[in-house]
Amino acid sequence: MQALSIANTQSTPSIYFDQAANVMIMKGESFPENAAKFYAPAMEWLQEYLSTLGTEKAVMQFEIIYFNSSTSKIFMTILDMLQAEVEKGKNISVLWLCDAENETAIECGEEFKEDLNCLSFEIVLV
């Protein structure tokens, strides 16, 4: 399975999903005109990756400064997918990286975290 690498733009984040390293990183701002279309390759990659993932530890890392409502829905869908896998016994955790001074990103991280139960979601101040 090939790594997925998408460069960032002014309105979309960089995406780097790597099966070999078991890391999935999204970084930047996310205001795509069509969030479903923009994130479609990432969602497809993730579905395939999760279907082959064993018990090895996998980490998804978000470092998203600002994002629009459609993006928040995509992120919730991703978190739901990851949580469903954790319920099946897989070892996945999420890191929500944000600047210690970016209260908005911290608050949003807390909102995402609140909706989860068994998926580890850690807010990391950088």
Added chain:
Amino acid sequence: MEDIFESEYKVVLEAENLIQAKVFASAKDEDHYKNLLHSYKRLLRQMRTMVRMSDIMQSKLNTMSGELEKLSQTDALTGLYNRRFFNEIYQKEWQSATDRGTALGTMMIDIDYFKIYNDTFGHLAGDVCLQKIADSIAGTVKDNDAFVARFGGEEFILLMPDADLEKCTGIAQRIMDDLAALNIPGAIKTPDGKITVSIGIGMMSPTMDSKLETLVNMADQALYRAKKDGRNCWRI
């Protein structure tokens, strides 16, 4: 309305009542209905979270937009309004004075021998001097319903809606007095050894036929006369 999702919660309540009332034809139908309701409640929770996050994000962007607007109106060095914003306010006040038939006063303030000051003490000292003078002018006019901006290098401009000539000359004199009280040492060639300013005052009641630039030109020409008459004075 206490909650923006009030209607959605009514739907949930109605659905739960149906389950309580056991209105389903079969256990299979009831299970299916319960599952759908469970999904609906989960999606509703997601929707709530999305709205909360969107509100947080928009509030932040709104604050940032306000800060950017303020930055675009302000002169970075002195903290006064900049020329661009002055032009905007000037046009509005001009229109208002034209409509109401009232007078509009303006004052062009130029620091005397500032080039020599910069050449003597350096541009960084010049910047500090500009800041002190800007603070002094802003302090003098703060209770006078006057709009003050940095017009150019060492020039400041004041706009005074509804002002009469007596008020304008009174403010001009106070600007000079307050600045003199600061005792900012001038450059060697400054006549009295202190930093001073020259002021040109323009005043008119604009009409539909008046040209927008007339008033600023009047103040500019008065400033020229103040400079010609030896500086450290105001002229009309």
